[in-house]
Amino acid sequence: xxxxxxxxxxxxxxxxxxxxxxxxxxxxxxxxxxxxxxxxxxxxxxxxxxxxxxxxxxxxxxxxxxxxxxxxxxxxxxxxxxxxxxxxxxxxxxxxxxxxxxxxxxxxxxxxxxxxxxxxxxxxxxxxxxxxxxxxxxxxxxxxxxxxxxxxxxxxxxxxxxxxxxxxxxxxxxxxxxxxxxxxxxxxxxxxxxxxxxxxxxxxxxxxxxxxxxxxxxxxxxxxxxxxxxxxxxxxxxxxxxxxxxxxxxxxxxxxxxxxxxxxxxxxxxxxxxxxxxxxxxxxxxxxxxxxxxxxxxxxxxxxxxxxxxxxxxxxxxxxxxxxxxxxxxxxxxxxxxxxxxxxxxxxxxxxxxxxxxxxxxxxxxxxxxxxxxxxxxxxxxxxxxxxxxxxxxxxxxxxxxxxxxxx
Numbered sequence: 001x002x003x004x005x006x007x008x009x010x011x012x013x014x015x016x017x018x019x020x021x022x023x024x025x026x027x028x029x030x031x032x033x034x035x036x037x038x039x040x041x042x043x044x045x046x047x048x049x050x051x052x053x054x055x056x057x058x059x060x061x062x063x064x065x066x067x068x069x070x071x072x073x074x075x076x077x078x079x080x081x082x083x084x085x086x087x088x089x090x091x092x093x094x095x096x097x098x099x100x101x102x103x104x105x106x107x108x109x110x111x112x113x114x115x116x117x118x119x120x121x122x123x124x125x126x127x128x129x130x131x132x133x134x135x136x137x138x139x140x141x142x143x144x145x146x147x148x149x150x151x152x153x154x155x156x157x158x159x160x161x162x163x164x165x166x167x168x169x170x171x172x173x174x175x176x177x178x179x180x181x182x183x184x185x186x187x188x189x190x191x192x193x194x195x196x197x198x199x200x201x202x203x204x205x206x207x208x209x210x211x212x213x214x215x216x217x218x219x220x221x222x223x224x225x226x227x228x229x230x231x232x233x234x235x236x237x238x239x240x241x242x243x244x245x246x247x248x249x250x251x252x253x254x255x256x257x258x259x260x261x262x263x264x265x266x267x268x269x270x271x272x273x274x275x276x277x278x279x280x281x282x283x284x285x286x287x288x289x290x291x292x293x294x295x296x297x298x299x300x301x302x303x304x305x306x307x308x309x310x311x312x313x314x315x316x317x318x319x320x321x322x323x324x325x326x327x328x329x330x331x332x333x334x335x336x337x338x339x340x341x342x343x344x345x346x347x348x349x350x351x352x353x354x355x356x357x358x359x360x361x362x363x364x365x366x367x368x369x370x371x372x373x374x375x376x377x378x379x380x381x382x383x384x385x386x387x388x389x390x391x392x393x394x395x396x397x398x399x400x401x402x403x404x405x406x407x408x
Contacts, residue, residue, distance in 0.1 A: 114177070
Protein backbone atom coordinates (compact mmCIF):
# COMPACT_ATOMS: atom_id res chain seq x y z
CA UNK A 1 0.00 0.00 0.00
CA UNK A 2 2.39 1.17 -0.22
CA UNK A 3 3.59 3.37 -1.29
CA UNK A 4 3.36 6.28 -3.11
CA UNK A 5 2.76 7.29 -6.64
CA UNK A 6 2.83 10.42 -8.70
CA UNK A 7 1.59 11.68 -12.09
CA UNK A 8 4.30 12.61 -14.57
CA UNK A 9 4.33 16.04 -16.12
CA UNK A 10 5.40 16.38 -19.67
CA UNK A 11 7.92 19.03 -20.49
CA UNK A 12 8.11 22.61 -19.34
CA UNK A 13 5.70 23.53 -22.11
CA UNK A 14 2.41 22.18 -20.85
CA UNK A 15 0.71 21.96 -17.55
CA UNK A 16 1.74 18.84 -16.07
CA UNK A 17 3.07 16.13 -13.76
CA UNK A 18 2.09 13.11 -11.86
CA UNK A 19 1.37 11.72 -8.52
CA UNK A 20 1.11 4.52 -3.94
CA UNK A 21 3.89 3.76 -0.50
CA UNK A 22 0.06 2.36 1.19
CA UNK A 23 1.23 3.13 0.67
CA UNK A 24 1.79 3.78 -0.92
CA UNK A 25 2.32 2.98 -0.93
CA UNK A 26 0.66 3.15 -0.34
CA UNK A 27 0.04 2.62 -0.99
CA UNK A 28 0.53 3.13 -1.95
CA UNK A 29 -0.18 2.22 -1.23
CA UNK A 30 1.79 1.54 -0.66
CA UNK A 31 -0.94 1.44 2.57
CA UNK A 32 3.60 -1.16 -0.40
CA UNK A 33 1.55 -2.53 2.22
CA UNK A 34 -0.70 -3.51 3.42
CA UNK A 35 3.80 -2.17 0.24
CA UNK A 36 2.94 -4.91 0.75
CA UNK A 37 5.08 -5.74 2.04
CA UNK A 38 5.53 -5.96 3.10
CA UNK A 39 6.12 -9.21 4.86
CA UNK A 40 9.46 -10.47 5.76
CA UNK A 41 11.55 -12.35 3.36
CA UNK A 42 15.23 -12.89 3.11
CA UNK A 43 17.48 -9.94 2.56
CA UNK A 44 16.60 -8.01 -0.60
CA UNK A 45 20.11 -8.49 -1.93
CA UNK A 46 19.44 -12.23 -2.06
CA UNK A 47 16.50 -11.77 -4.41
CA UNK A 48 17.69 -14.44 -6.84
CA UNK A 49 14.45 -16.41 -7.28
CA UNK A 50 16.28 -19.75 -7.29
CA UNK A 51 14.50 -23.05 -7.89
CA UNK A 52 12.99 -25.01 -5.02
CA UNK A 53 15.51 -25.47 -2.22
CA UNK A 54 14.24 -27.71 0.62
CA UNK A 55 16.62 -26.58 3.42
CA UNK A 56 15.97 -22.90 2.77
CA UNK A 57 12.24 -23.42 2.50
CA UNK A 58 12.03 -25.28 5.78
CA UNK A 59 13.41 -22.23 7.58
CA UNK A 60 10.38 -20.27 6.38
CA UNK A 61 7.77 -22.93 7.06
CA UNK A 62 4.73 -21.72 8.97
CA UNK A 63 6.18 -18.41 10.02
CA UNK A 64 2.70 -16.94 9.76
CA UNK A 65 -0.87 -17.83 10.48
CA UNK A 66 -4.01 -16.11 9.19
CA UNK A 67 -4.61 -12.93 11.18
CA UNK A 68 -7.88 -11.30 12.10
CA UNK A 69 -8.51 -7.81 10.78
CA UNK A 70 -8.37 -6.22 14.24
CA UNK A 71 -5.20 -8.10 15.20
CA UNK A 72 -3.20 -7.62 12.01
CA UNK A 73 -0.80 -5.19 13.66
CA UNK A 74 0.41 -7.80 16.13
CA UNK A 75 3.97 -8.98 15.37
CA UNK A 76 4.25 -12.55 14.09
CA UNK A 77 6.56 -14.91 15.94
CA UNK A 78 8.75 -17.26 13.89
CA UNK A 79 6.86 -20.34 15.09
CA UNK A 80 3.37 -18.94 14.77
CA UNK A 81 1.00 -21.30 13.03
CA UNK A 82 3.28 -24.32 13.43
CA UNK A 83 0.33 -26.29 14.81
CA UNK A 84 -1.17 -26.40 11.33
CA UNK A 85 0.27 -29.25 9.30
CA UNK A 86 -0.07 -29.34 5.55
CA UNK A 87 -0.12 -32.60 3.66
CA UNK A 88 1.21 -30.67 0.66
CA UNK A 89 4.14 -29.26 2.65
CA UNK A 90 6.33 -28.67 -0.38
CA UNK A 91 3.69 -26.58 -2.20
CA UNK A 92 2.99 -24.56 0.95
CA UNK A 93 6.65 -23.81 1.69
CA UNK A 94 7.43 -23.05 -1.92
CA UNK A 95 4.64 -20.44 -2.15
CA UNK A 96 5.69 -19.07 1.25
CA UNK A 97 9.13 -18.36 -0.19
CA UNK A 98 8.02 -17.02 -3.54
CA UNK A 99 5.29 -14.76 -2.18
CA UNK A 100 7.88 -13.26 0.18
CA UNK A 101 10.30 -12.70 -2.68
CA UNK A 102 7.62 -10.99 -4.76
CA UNK A 103 6.86 -8.63 -1.86
CA UNK A 104 10.55 -7.74 -1.55
CA UNK A 105 10.84 -7.27 -5.31
CA UNK A 106 8.23 -4.47 -5.07
CA UNK A 107 11.11 -2.20 -4.02
CA UNK A 108 12.34 -2.13 -7.61
CA UNK A 109 9.26 -0.64 -9.36
CA UNK A 110 8.65 1.74 -6.44
CA UNK A 111 12.21 3.04 -6.68
CA UNK A 112 11.98 3.51 -10.45
CA UNK A 113 8.51 5.01 -10.03
CA UNK A 114 9.61 8.13 -8.17
CA UNK A 115 12.80 9.05 -10.00
CA UNK A 116 11.28 10.30 -13.31
CA UNK A 117 8.91 12.65 -11.47
CA UNK A 118 11.66 14.02 -9.25
CA UNK A 119 13.98 14.57 -12.21
CA UNK A 120 11.24 16.20 -14.28
CA UNK A 121 10.26 18.52 -11.44
CA UNK A 122 13.90 19.52 -11.02
CA UNK A 123 14.16 20.31 -14.74
CA UNK A 124 11.04 22.46 -14.61
CA UNK A 125 12.30 24.31 -11.54
CA UNK A 126 15.68 25.01 -13.17
CA UNK A 127 13.88 26.22 -16.30
CA UNK A 128 11.72 28.54 -14.20
CA UNK A 129 8.56 26.73 -15.26
CA UNK A 130 6.95 26.51 -11.83
CA UNK A 131 3.44 26.21 -13.26
CA UNK A 132 4.26 22.72 -14.56
CA UNK A 133 4.39 21.48 -10.97
CA UNK A 134 0.82 22.58 -10.32
CA UNK A 135 -0.38 19.39 -12.03
CA UNK A 136 0.92 17.40 -9.06
CA UNK A 137 -1.77 17.79 -6.35
CA UNK A 138 0.14 18.50 -3.15
CA UNK A 139 -2.84 17.37 -1.09
CA UNK A 140 -2.80 13.98 -2.77
CA UNK A 141 0.95 13.74 -2.22
CA UNK A 142 0.56 14.69 1.44
CA UNK A 143 -2.13 12.06 1.82
CA UNK A 144 0.17 9.40 0.41
CA UNK A 145 3.06 10.60 2.57
CA UNK A 146 1.09 10.41 5.82
CA UNK A 147 -0.24 7.02 4.80
CA UNK A 148 3.27 5.73 4.14
CA UNK A 149 4.52 7.07 7.48
CA UNK A 150 1.72 5.36 9.41
CA UNK A 151 2.24 2.12 7.50
CA UNK A 152 5.95 2.37 8.28
CA UNK A 153 5.02 2.23 11.98
CA UNK A 154 2.62 -0.64 11.29
CA UNK A 155 5.29 -2.78 9.65
CA UNK A 156 8.07 -1.70 12.02
CA UNK A 157 5.92 -3.13 14.80
CA UNK A 158 5.54 -6.36 12.82
CA UNK A 159 9.34 -6.44 12.17
CA UNK A 160 8.79 -6.77 8.44
CA UNK A 161 12.09 -5.39 7.21
CA UNK A 162 11.37 -5.59 3.49
CA UNK A 163 8.14 -3.66 3.88
CA UNK A 164 9.80 -1.20 6.22
CA UNK A 165 12.21 -0.49 3.36
CA UNK A 166 9.31 -0.06 0.91
CA UNK A 167 7.49 2.36 3.19
CA UNK A 168 10.65 4.33 3.99
CA UNK A 169 11.33 4.66 0.29
CA UNK A 170 7.77 5.94 -0.15
CA UNK A 171 8.12 8.50 2.65
CA UNK A 172 11.46 9.86 1.45
CA UNK A 173 10.56 9.99 -2.25
CA UNK A 174 7.22 11.74 -1.72
CA UNK A 175 8.83 14.16 0.71
CA UNK A 176 11.37 15.10 -1.98
CA UNK A 177 8.47 15.86 -4.33
CA UNK A 178 6.82 18.01 -1.64
CA UNK A 179 10.09 19.92 -1.23
CA UNK A 180 9.99 20.64 -4.96
CA UNK A 181 6.34 21.69 -4.78
CA UNK A 182 7.12 24.04 -1.89
CA UNK A 183 9.97 25.55 -3.91
CA UNK A 184 7.54 26.10 -6.79
CA UNK A 185 5.03 27.66 -4.37
CA UNK A 186 2.59 24.93 -5.34
CA UNK A 187 2.30 23.88 -1.68
CA UNK A 188 1.62 26.36 1.15
CA UNK A 189 4.77 26.96 3.21
CA UNK A 190 3.11 26.53 6.66
CA UNK A 191 1.76 23.12 5.63
CA UNK A 192 5.20 22.13 4.35
CA UNK A 193 6.91 23.23 7.58
CA UNK A 194 4.58 21.18 9.79
CA UNK A 195 4.90 18.19 7.45
CA UNK A 196 8.71 18.38 7.61
CA UNK A 197 8.75 18.28 11.42
CA UNK A 198 6.38 15.29 11.54
CA UNK A 199 8.34 13.35 8.90
CA UNK A 200 11.72 13.99 10.53
CA UNK A 201 10.50 12.96 13.97
CA UNK A 202 8.53 10.00 12.61
CA UNK A 203 11.47 8.46 10.78
CA UNK A 204 13.70 8.74 13.86
CA UNK A 205 11.10 7.16 16.15
CA UNK A 206 10.35 4.29 13.76
CA UNK A 207 13.93 3.30 13.19
CA UNK A 208 14.86 3.59 16.85
CA UNK A 209 11.95 1.29 17.65
CA UNK A 210 12.83 -1.15 14.89
CA UNK A 211 16.41 -1.47 16.20
CA UNK A 212 15.20 -1.72 19.83
CA UNK A 213 16.62 1.65 20.83
CA UNK A 214 13.33 3.21 21.91
CA UNK A 215 11.48 3.10 25.20
CA UNK A 216 8.09 1.38 24.96
CA UNK A 217 6.37 4.35 26.57
CA UNK A 218 7.68 6.67 23.84
CA UNK A 219 6.51 4.22 21.17
CA UNK A 220 3.03 4.11 22.70
CA UNK A 221 2.92 7.91 22.62
CA UNK A 222 3.90 7.82 18.95
CA UNK A 223 1.18 5.23 18.25
CA UNK A 224 -1.36 7.47 19.98
CA UNK A 225 -0.12 10.42 17.95
CA UNK A 226 -0.49 8.69 14.58
CA UNK A 227 -3.89 7.32 15.65
CA UNK A 228 -5.18 10.78 16.51
CA UNK A 229 -3.40 12.32 13.52
CA UNK A 230 -4.77 9.74 11.10
CA UNK A 231 -8.35 10.10 12.30
CA UNK A 232 -8.10 13.90 12.17
CA UNK A 233 -6.38 14.12 8.79
CA UNK A 234 -8.50 11.59 6.87
CA UNK A 235 -11.87 13.43 6.94
CA UNK A 236 -10.11 16.78 6.53
CA UNK A 237 -8.25 15.59 3.44
CA UNK A 238 -11.44 14.12 1.97
CA UNK A 239 -13.26 17.40 2.58
CA UNK A 240 -10.43 19.57 1.24
CA UNK A 241 -10.19 17.54 -1.97
CA UNK A 242 -13.51 18.97 -3.14
CA UNK A 243 -12.79 22.61 -2.27
CA UNK A 244 -13.79 25.03 -3.91
CA UNK A 245 -16.81 22.99 -4.99
CA UNK A 246 -17.71 22.96 -1.28
CA UNK A 247 -16.89 25.61 1.35
CA UNK A 248 -13.41 25.55 2.84
CA UNK A 249 -13.65 24.40 6.47
CA UNK A 250 -11.54 22.77 9.20
CA UNK A 251 -14.63 21.46 10.99
CA UNK A 252 -14.31 17.82 9.77
CA UNK A 253 -10.73 17.52 11.01
CA UNK A 254 -11.48 19.30 14.29
CA UNK A 255 -14.44 17.09 15.17
CA UNK A 256 -12.59 13.91 14.17
CA UNK A 257 -9.52 14.97 16.21
CA UNK A 258 -11.64 15.52 19.34
CA UNK A 259 -13.30 12.11 18.96
CA UNK A 260 -9.91 10.45 18.40
CA UNK A 261 -8.43 11.98 21.55
CA UNK A 262 -11.40 10.76 23.60
CA UNK A 263 -11.06 7.24 22.16
CA UNK A 264 -7.31 7.05 22.82
CA UNK A 265 -7.64 8.36 26.39
CA UNK A 266 -10.42 5.86 27.14
CA UNK A 267 -8.33 3.02 25.71
CA UNK A 268 -5.25 3.99 27.75
CA UNK A 269 -7.20 4.41 30.99
CA UNK A 270 -9.01 1.09 30.76
CA UNK A 271 -12.44 2.53 30.05
CA UNK A 272 -12.95 0.33 27.01
CA UNK A 273 -13.51 -3.40 26.67
CA UNK A 274 -10.74 -5.63 25.33
CA UNK A 275 -12.39 -5.60 21.93
CA UNK A 276 -12.63 -1.81 22.05
CA UNK A 277 -8.95 -1.49 22.91
CA UNK A 278 -8.07 -3.73 19.95
CA UNK A 279 -10.26 -1.64 17.71
CA UNK A 280 -8.55 1.61 18.77
CA UNK A 281 -5.17 -0.07 18.31
CA UNK A 282 -6.05 -1.03 14.75
CA UNK A 283 -7.26 2.45 13.78
CA UNK A 284 -3.86 3.91 12.89
CA UNK A 285 -3.17 1.14 10.38
CA UNK A 286 -6.60 1.41 8.80
CA UNK A 287 -6.55 5.21 8.60
CA UNK A 288 -3.13 4.92 6.95
CA UNK A 289 -4.59 2.50 4.43
CA UNK A 290 -7.58 4.76 3.81
CA UNK A 291 -5.30 7.78 3.35
CA UNK A 292 -3.30 5.75 0.87
CA UNK A 293 -6.51 4.66 -0.85
CA UNK A 294 -7.77 8.24 -1.07
CA UNK A 295 -4.68 9.29 -3.02
CA UNK A 296 -5.92 7.98 -6.41
CA UNK A 297 -9.34 9.51 -5.79
CA UNK A 298 -7.74 12.92 -5.24
CA UNK A 299 -5.81 12.43 -8.48
CA UNK A 300 -8.91 11.41 -10.43
CA UNK A 301 -10.87 14.37 -9.08
CA UNK A 302 -8.05 16.65 -10.21
CA UNK A 303 -8.23 15.04 -13.65
CA UNK A 304 -12.00 15.59 -13.85
CA UNK A 305 -11.65 19.23 -12.83
CA UNK A 306 -8.77 19.82 -15.25
CA UNK A 307 -8.86 17.25 -18.09
CA UNK A 308 -5.70 18.75 -19.58
CA UNK A 309 -3.80 17.36 -16.60
CA UNK A 310 -4.25 13.88 -18.03
CA UNK A 311 -1.63 14.81 -20.61
CA UNK A 312 0.77 15.24 -17.72
CA UNK A 313 0.28 11.69 -16.44
CA UNK A 314 2.93 9.14 -17.28
CA UNK A 315 1.58 5.78 -18.43
CA UNK A 316 4.89 4.22 -17.43
CA UNK A 317 4.54 5.56 -13.87
CA UNK A 318 0.99 4.25 -13.62
CA UNK A 319 2.19 0.86 -14.87
CA UNK A 320 4.96 0.78 -12.25
CA UNK A 321 2.46 1.68 -9.52
CA UNK A 322 0.24 -1.17 -10.67
CA UNK A 323 3.14 -3.64 -10.76
CA UNK A 324 4.62 -2.60 -7.40
CA UNK A 325 1.36 -2.96 -5.52
CA UNK A 326 0.43 -6.08 -7.46
CA UNK A 327 3.64 -7.81 -6.36
CA UNK A 328 2.53 -7.43 -2.75
CA UNK A 329 -0.86 -9.06 -3.21
CA UNK A 330 0.26 -12.74 -3.01
CA UNK A 331 2.04 -12.19 0.30
CA UNK A 332 -0.79 -10.18 1.84
CA UNK A 333 -3.20 -12.95 0.85
CA UNK A 334 -0.88 -15.72 2.03
CA UNK A 335 -0.51 -14.34 5.57
CA UNK A 336 -4.16 -13.19 5.63
CA UNK A 337 -3.42 -9.52 6.29
CA UNK A 338 -6.70 -7.89 5.29
CA UNK A 339 -5.47 -4.33 5.74
CA UNK A 340 -2.42 -4.87 3.58
CA UNK A 341 -4.40 -6.72 0.91
CA UNK A 342 -7.06 -4.01 0.82
CA UNK A 343 -4.56 -1.18 0.36
CA UNK A 344 -2.44 -2.95 -2.22
CA UNK A 345 -5.34 -4.23 -4.31
CA UNK A 346 -6.97 -0.78 -4.25
CA UNK A 347 -3.77 0.93 -5.35
CA UNK A 348 -3.01 -1.66 -8.00
CA UNK A 349 -6.50 -1.76 -9.50
CA UNK A 350 -7.90 1.74 -8.94
CA UNK A 351 -4.76 3.87 -8.99
CA UNK A 352 -2.53 2.00 -11.42
CA UNK A 353 -4.97 0.30 -13.75
CA UNK A 354 -7.70 2.91 -13.19
CA UNK A 355 -5.46 5.72 -14.42
CA UNK A 356 -4.45 3.58 -17.40
CA UNK A 357 -8.17 3.34 -18.22
CA UNK A 358 -8.34 7.16 -18.15
CA UNK A 359 -5.30 7.45 -20.37
CA UNK A 360 -6.76 4.92 -22.81
CA UNK A 361 -10.12 6.70 -22.94
CA UNK A 362 -8.34 9.95 -23.81
CA UNK A 363 -6.21 8.18 -26.46
CA UNK A 364 -2.98 8.79 -24.54
CA UNK A 365 -1.88 5.15 -24.74
CA UNK A 366 -2.26 2.50 -27.39
CA UNK A 367 -4.84 -0.24 -27.33
CA UNK A 368 -2.11 -2.90 -27.23
CA UNK A 369 -0.46 -1.28 -24.18
CA UNK A 370 -3.75 -1.08 -22.29
CA UNK A 371 -4.87 -4.62 -23.12
CA UNK A 372 -1.48 -6.06 -22.17
CA UNK A 373 -1.54 -4.29 -18.80
CA UNK A 374 -5.15 -5.35 -18.17
CA UNK A 375 -4.61 -9.01 -19.00
CA UNK A 376 -1.37 -9.08 -17.02
CA UNK A 377 -2.92 -7.59 -13.86
CA UNK A 378 -6.02 -9.77 -13.67
CA UNK A 379 -4.10 -12.89 -14.66
CA UNK A 380 -1.65 -12.16 -11.83
CA UNK A 381 -4.49 -11.77 -9.31
CA UNK A 382 -5.97 -15.04 -10.53
CA UNK A 383 -2.60 -16.81 -10.16
CA UNK A 384 -2.22 -15.44 -6.61
CA UNK A 385 -5.56 -16.91 -5.53
CA UNK A 386 -4.92 -20.18 -7.36
CA UNK A 387 -1.49 -20.69 -5.80
CA UNK A 388 -2.83 -19.77 -2.36
CA UNK A 389 -5.61 -22.32 -2.79
CA UNK A 390 -3.03 -24.99 -3.70
CA UNK A 391 -0.70 -24.03 -0.85
CA UNK A 392 -3.46 -24.45 1.74
CA UNK A 393 -4.96 -27.38 -0.16
CA UNK A 394 -8.41 -25.81 -0.44
CA UNK A 395 -10.97 -26.77 -3.04
CA UNK A 396 -11.89 -23.17 -3.90
CA UNK A 397 -10.15 -19.78 -3.89
CA UNK A 398 -13.26 -18.43 -2.15
CA UNK A 399 -12.02 -20.20 1.01
CA UNK A 400 -8.87 -18.07 0.91
CA UNK A 401 -10.95 -14.93 0.44
CA UNK A 402 -13.22 -15.89 3.34
CA UNK A 403 -10.26 -16.42 5.67
CA UNK A 404 -8.77 -13.13 4.54
CA UNK A 405 -11.91 -11.17 5.45
CA UNK A 406 -13.20 -13.05 8.49
CA UNK A 407 -10.07 -14.78 9.83
CA UNK A 408 -9.38 -18.48 10.21
